[in-house]
Amino acid sequence: MRRLYAVIERDVRKFSRNPVIMVMAVVMPIVYLIILGNSFQGKLKGLPVAVVNQDDGYWGRRLDERLKAVAIGPKTVKLTYMSDQGKAVEGVRDGKFKGAVIIPPDFSRRMALGINPEVGIFVDNTDQISEGALTGALTDAVNSIREVSVPVRPDRTVAQARRVELYRTVDYDQALVPGVVVMAIFIGTMITGVFNLVMDRFLGVDEAILMTPVTKMDIVGGLVVSGFIITMLMATIVYIVSALITGIAVFGSVSRFLGILVVLALTTMGLLSMIFLMLGRANHPRIVGVFQGFMNVIFFFPSGAVYPVEGFPRWLRAFSKVNPEYYAVHALKSIIFKGNPLWAIYGDIVFLVCFLAVMMTLAVVTFKRTL
Amino acid sequence: MPSAVETFDIRKTFGELTAVKDISIQINEGEFFGFLGPNGAGKSTLIRMLTTVLRPTSGTARVGGYDITKEPDEVRRSIGVVTQNMASDLDLTARENMDIFGKFYEVPKKVRQERVAELLERVGLSKKADELAATFSGGMRRRLDIARVLVHKPEILFLDEPTSGLDPQSRRVVWDMLQSFMKDYNMTIFLTTHYMEEAEALCTRVAIIDHGSVIAMGTPDELKSGIPGNDIVILTLSREQENARNLAAAEGYVHKAQLENGDLRCYVNNGSEDAPRLMKLATDAGAEVRAVSIQKLSLEDVFIHYTGRSIREEETKRVSMFLGAGVPAKLGR
Numbered sequence: 001m002r003r004l005y006a007v008i009e010r011d012v013r014k015f016s017r018n019p020v021i022m023v024m025a026v027v028m029p030i031v032y033l034i035i036l037g038n039s040f041q042g043k044l045k046g047l048p049v050a051v052v053n054q055d056d057g058y059w060g061r062r063l064d065e066r067l068k069a070v071a072i073g074p075k076t077v078k079l080t081y082m083s084d085q086g087k088a089v090e091g092v093r094d095g096k097f098k099g100a101v102i103i104p105p106d107f108s109r110r111m112a113l114g115i116n117p118e119v120g121i122f123v124d125n126t127d128q129i130s131e132g133a134l135t136g137a138l139t140d141a142v143n144s145i146r147e148v149s150v151p152v153r154p155d156r157t158v159a160q161a162r163r164v165e166l167y168r169t170v171d172y173d174q175a176l177v178p179g180v181v182v183m184a185i186f187i188g189t190m191i192t193g194v195f196n197l198v199m200d201r202f203l204g205v206d207e208a209i210l211m212t213p214v215t216k217m218d219i220v221g222g223l224v225v226s227g228f229i230i231t232m233l234m235a236t237i238v239y240i241v242s243a244l245i246t247g248i249a250v251f252g253s254v255s256r257f258l259g260i261l262v263v264l265a266l267t268t269m270g271l272l273s274m275i276f277l278m279l280g281r282a283n284h285p286r287i288v289g290v291f292q293g294f295m296n297v298i299f300f301f302p303s304g305a306v307y308p309v310e311g312f313p314r315w316l317r318a319f320s321k322v323n324p325e326y327y328a329v330h331a332l333k334s335i336i337f338k339g340n341p342l343w344a345i346y347g348d349i350v351f352l353v354c355f356l357a358v359m360m361t362l363a364v365v366t367f368k369r370t371l
Numbered sequence: 372m373p374s375a376v377e378t379f380d381i382r383k384t385f386g387e388l389t390a391v392k393d394i395s396i397q398i399n400e401g402e403f404f405g406f407l408g409p410n411g412a413g414k415s416t417l418i419r420m421l422t423t424v425l426r427p428t429s430g431t432a433r434v435g436g437y438d439i440t441k442e443p444d445e446v447r448r449s450i451g452v453v454t455q456n457m458a459s460d461l462d463l464t465a466r467e468n469m470d471i472f473g474k475f476y477e478v479p480k481k482v483r484q485e486r487v488a489e490l491l492e493r494v495g496l497s498k499k500a501d502e503l504a505a506t507f508s509g510g511m512r513r514r515l516d517i518a519r520v521l522v523h524k525p526e527i528l529f530l531d532e533p534t535s536g537l538d539p540q541s542r543r544v545v546w547d548m549l550q551s552f553m554k555d556y557n558m559t560i561f562l563t564t565h566y567m568e569e570a571e572a573l574c575t576r577v578a579i580i581d582h583g584s585v586i587a588m589g590t591p592d593e594l595k596s597g598i599p600g601n602d603i604v605i606l607t608l609s610r611e612q613e614n615a616r617n618l619a620a621a622e623g624y625v626h627k628a629q630l631e632n633g634d635l636r637c638y639v640n641n642g643s644e645d646a647p648r649l650m651k652l653a654t655d656a657g658a659e660v661r662a663v664s665i666q667k668l669s670l671e672d673v674f675i676h677y678t679g680r681s682i683r684e685e686e687t688k689r690v691s692m693f694l695g696a697g698v699p700a701k702l703g704r
Contacts (some may be wrong), residue, residue, distance in 0.1 A: 001476050002474055003474065003475055003477065005474070006471050006474030006475050009471060010460065010463070010471045011461060013462070013467060014460060014463060017463075018462070064699070071468075164589040168541040198409045203456070204454070204455075204456030204458065205456065205458045207419075207424060207454045207458065207588070208452065208454045208456075208516075208520075209448070209458075209475070210423075210424045211422045211423065211424055211447060211452040211454070212447060212472065212475040212476060213444055213447045213448050213475065213476060213477075214475050285611035314541070333438065370423075370424050370425060370426060371419060371425055
């Protein structure tokens with residue numbers, strides 16, 4: 001055991017001499033949180049729309065008022081009035097407008113007579129998100145043209161669906177916190193553990209250590225444990241800072257916080273062992289760099305951290321089922337947002353424990369204690 | 372006398388290349404043994420096999436009485452190894468480097484602390500003990516490398532080109548240190564080098580290795596006495612070198628005449644007496660003599676005698692084409 005401790009001590013001491021790396025490793029996932037949290041959410045506002053109103057009748061004016069209400073109220077659209085229908089549609093094609101509303105000259109007459117009144121909505125359907133928001137806003141405006149007032153009392157003869165919220169509302173950026181913490185773990189496992197072995201090999205230092213009585217278990221176990229200590233520290237800091245930024249209760253109850261730490265620990269050990277298995281023979285830090293960029297995407301996005309796994313195609317869902325980050329994110333969401341105890345997420349815990357056992361065993365067995 | 376190191380037809384091949392060819396040597400306890408050869412001769416490969424980090428393709432060896440393939444743990448406990456690369460951790464202080472190495476060998480804390488302090492003093496680093504190795508010069512790092520592998524008092528110390536890349540002054544310091552440690556720690560030392568003067572200055576016995584085979588072995592004096600003549604007259608010729616060599620070789624007082632890099636090297640008993648005669652002979656052969664020098668026989672000459680080339684000729688290093696030129700291939704590490 002003394003040799004294993006020496007491997008851990010060497011690694012932790014060396015890492016402590018590079019505090020900048022640790023600060024970067026903590027800051028980067030938090031920046032991810034801020035960027036992701038702000039780039040995947042928010043209502044679209046000020047979408048430029050051309051309006052060509054060729055109908056000066058009652059219903060034409062009424063629809064125009066409805067459109068102005070959308071532009072002033074939720075500010076979804078910004079209206080530009082034009083007289084030439086062709087130029088309005090051309091403006092959409094050119095990208096000057098996201099959409100054009102054409103109210104034809106006979107609109108009021110057709111409304112009054114009830115013979116298929118139609119309003120033309122031309123949209124730029126290459127931008128699906130803007131198109132969805134625009135179509136929704138303009139369709140609502142058109143559909144509400146006959147409504148004079150909102151009914152105060154619901155119709156008692158119509159069945160109503162009653163929505164009951166089981167948990168406190170979770171904002172989008174709060175929902176990202178488990179994923180960001182798991183990403184911090186991934187980054188931590190890539191800059192500790194086996195990375196230090198790769199650097200030793202690259203610098204030709206590994207040879208001197210292999211010539212001492214340290215065993216395979218001392219090397220693999222020592223590097224995994226030192227990586228665990230550093231990564232756990234980083235992940236805990238990232239969790240606390242992310243929780244403070246997004247307004248999540250950091251600790252809650254003792255069991256809640258301990259539950260979070262258990263999930264972080266199992267995930268960290270599992271990923272460290274997996275990366276040791278994959279990079280145990282690498283001899284150049286560039287290999288680790290390439291690998292890190294690739295693996296981060298491969299594991300992070302199918303984890304359900306950003307988008308529900310249920311929305312994935314079947315093959316990607318199958319991959320998620322063997323992705324440790326999927327179980328880590330699921331477990332953290334359950335504990336952080338639902339306050340579930342560990343036994344309620346035993347499926348995630350069992351997977352993470354099995355994953356750790358398999359990866360650690362393979363890492364030790366496949367590691368060659370020779371040059 | 373018991374053997375500290377004994378190899379039995381040890382061989383190592385990398386693909387089609389045989390780096391070490393069936394070497395059998397025996398090194399006695401207390402010897403300062405030198406393995407002399409140019410880069411790529413197989414010295415480092417042999418040392419890596421003896422120190423258990425490379426498995427032999429065939430044959431085996433016993434180090435400290437233990438078989439390197441069957442009892443590698445016991446071998447590692449009885450040796451200390453200074454590798455060709457400077458291997459101290461730059462992010463650790465000198466004391467931390469040594470302390471952690473002591474822990475690798477499970478040296479008890481009290482003994483470790485005393486020995487680290489003593490060794491740092493002896494290698495002249497006690498005042499720098501708590502400074503990062505990154506701040507050290509090449510010579511200081513080498514001294515730290517040596518001190519670090521002595522914390523557990525090994526029976527056998529392996530050094531793979533320990534003074535490579537050091538300036539002459541630092542080299543002398545390392546030589547003195549090694550001689551003094553060997554005496555005080557009662558060690559056997561196995562050293563590889565491509566510096567002739569290092570082998571001559573330090574080693575009680577030398578094996579010359581080239582292309583993976585031992586081509587000569589003995590004390591430096593024995594090796595030199597194996598070559599006829601005491602002096603070498605070296606004539607630098609600008610033309611008709613081959614003709615001059617043939618004429619010189621035919622002379623009775625010339626034991627051997629060899630061309631090496633355009634120089635005619637004549638092995639004679641009395642250099643100062645024979646040099647004028649050889650100059651005249653070369654001129655008669657149509658050669659233009661541009662310089663003359665007389666040398667006492669050295670291990671360099673022994674090497675040239677056996678291989679026909681100088682030890683300082685650079686060998687190319689193999690690199691991994693798959694991973695890029697920055698990455699040495701296994702053989703080139």
